[in-house]
Amino acid sequence: MELTDDNRPLLVGERTNVLGSRRFRRLVEAGDLPGAVEVGRAQVRAGAQILDVCLQSTERDEKADMAAFLERLVRTVRVPVMIDTTDPEVMEAALRRCPGKAALNSVHLEDGPGRLERVVSLARRHGAALVVGLIDERGMAVTVDRKLEVARRSHELLTAGLGVRPEDIWWDPLTFPCATGDEAYLGSAGQTIEAVLRLKELYPETRSTLGVSNVSFGLPAAAREVLNSVFLHHLTRAGLDSAIVNTEGLARYAEIPEEDRELAERLLFLEPGAVAEGRAAVAACSARCRGRSRARPRRLREALR
Numbered sequence: 001m002e003l004t005d006d007n008r009p010l011l012v013g014e015r016t017n018v019l020g021s022r023r024f025r026r027l028v029e030a031g032d033l034p035g036a037v038e039v040g041r042a043q044v045r046a047g048a049q050i051l052d053v054c055l056q057s058t059e060r061d062e063k064a065d066m067a068a069f070l071e072r073l074v075r076t077v078r079v080p081v082m083i084d085t086t087d088p089e090v091m092e093a094a095l096r097r098c099p100g101k102a103a104l105n106s107v108h109l110e111d112g113p114g115r116l117e118r119v120v121s122l123a124r125r126h127g128a129a130l131v132v133g134l135i136d137e138r139g140m141a142v143t144v145d146r147k148l149e150v151a152r153r154s155h156e157l158l159t160a161g162l163g164v165r166p167e168d169i170w171w172d173p174l175t176f177p178c179a180t181g182d183e184a185y186l187g188s189a190g191q192t193i194e195a196v197l198r199l200k201e202l203y204p205e206t207r208s209t210l211g212v213s214n215v216s217f218g219l220p221a222a223a224r225e226v227l228n229s230v231f232l233h234h235l236t237r238a239g240l241d242s243a244i245v246n247t248e249g250l251a252r253y254a255e256i257p258e259e260d261r262e263l264a265e266r267l268l269f270l271e272p273g274a275v276a277e278g279r280a281a282v283a284a285c286s287a288r289c290r291g292r293s294r295a296r297p298r299r300l301r302e303a304l305r
Contacts, residue, residue, distance in 0.1 A: 009235070010050060010242040012082055012209065013043030016073075017054040028055065028065060037072045044077045046247040051077070052105065053094070054084035063090045070097040082131065082209075082244075088118050095126040102126070105209075106172055108133035109150065113157050120162045129168045131209055132158070134195075140174055142188050143272070147173050147195040148202065155203060166205035170242070173199065175210055177217035178267050179227070179282045187272035189215050193234050200239040207241040215268075219282070223289035225251040230264035263288055 016039055018025040027036040040051050053073070055065040062085065070081065074097060083094040084105045091104055107119045107130050123130050134141040134150040141147040151171060158164040173195040176185040196208055215231050216224035229251040232243055256264075266281040 008242075009232075009240045011048050011247055012050040012052050012242055012244040013040065013046075013048030013247050014052050014211065014213065014244045015043050015246055015248070016040045016051050016069075017084060018057060019054055028069070029060070033068060033072050036069060037076050040073055041077055043247050044079055046249075048079065048247040050080045050082055050103070050242065052082040052084050052244055055090075056085055056087075062087060063093050066090050067093050067097060070094055074099055083128075088115075088122060091119065091122055095122060095128055098126075101128065103129040103131055103170060105131040106133040107131070108135040109137065109154060109157075110135045110139075112137060113161075116157060116162065120158065120164055123164070123168070129170055129207075130158070130164065131170045131172050133172045134174055140176075142174075142176065142184065142191060144191050144194045144198060147191070148198060151199060151202070155206075166203060167207070169203070169206040171199050171203075171206060171208045172210060173208065175212065175214040178215055178270070178278075179285070180218040181279065181282070183273065183275055183278075186274055186278045187270040189231060189268040190270065191272070193231075193238050193268070196235055196240050197238040208239070209242040209244060210235060210240060211244040213245060220286055220289055223285050225249070226256055226260050226289060227264045227267060227285070229253050229256060230261055231268055234265075234268065260288060 015021045015024055018028055021039065024036055024039045027039065043051060053069065055062050055069060080100055080102060081098050082103045082105045083091055085091055095102055104119060104123055107116055132154050134147045136150045136153065141150045155169065158169060159166060173192050175192055176188040178185055178189045199206070199208060212232050213224070213228050216227040219227060230253065233253045235243065263281065263285045267285055270278050270281065
């Protein structure tokens with residue numbers, strides 16, 4: 001699979017994730033691997049070109065679950081896998097079962113640079129790409145300046161220090177919920193969009209990926225679909241290379257009424273710390289979409305038009 005400006009962003013199906021999909025989690029917990037694999041197949045049928053797979057659980061053997069699930073998945077769908085785990089042993093078990101090029105989601109500097117060496121060694125041995133979260137010892141980077149600060153340090157460590165090829169680096173500039181009332185995240189969506197653009201300018205050989213739906217957490221379902229679609233539209237214009245989304249349903253941007261788009265943009269492009277404006281924007285967006293049914297599922301590639 002080749003990434004070009006014509007097919008950007010690549011679509012990463014998000015529903016094969018026990019932390020994000022109750023249905024998938026219940027299937028895994030019930031031992032229904034054929035049903036769990038069908039969740040991934042449905043994402044691919046709806047347009048996913050990559051599948052994000054997460055089986056993290058404090059109550060189960062993540063390594064065994066990952067191995068069993070991937071052994072079935074790779075026989076059913078022929079798309080690359082984004083291995084979503086923080087455990088290097090799980091990463092290795094997954095990489096052994098993934099044909100072709102996989103991606104490790106994710107590495108970061110939350111615990112300092114020491115852990116990078118082990119993960120990079122795994123990635124190099126198996127030819128995998130690295131999703132690099134913009135997190136360091138000070139926490140998750142929210143503002144553009146902090147995101148770029150962490151990216152510069154990570155890039156230097158990975159390329160000059162550990163020999164990672166720039167094209168194997170996929171930045172995750174992080175998505176935060178912009179509608180929960182948390183003052184720390186007011187304006188964060190606009191900061192993320194700007195960071196995608198700046199990272200593309202600063203490191204043109206690297207790529208970017210982002211979990212889109214986190215931005216709308218806390219809103220009614222219909223409002224979430226609108227906000228996710230408008231957010232993805234602006235991210236695509238900024239140069240996002242891949243989007244982690246539910247490919248089975250998203251409001252089509254071209255069909256969103258102008259008033260809905262403007263309400264969504266009010267939320268996305270708030271000034272940091274604009275508390276009153278943020279509350280008003282959340283109330284207006286929620287009221288506008290309250291009582292609406294969710295969009296009819298469609299191929300996500302249509303939703304990007």
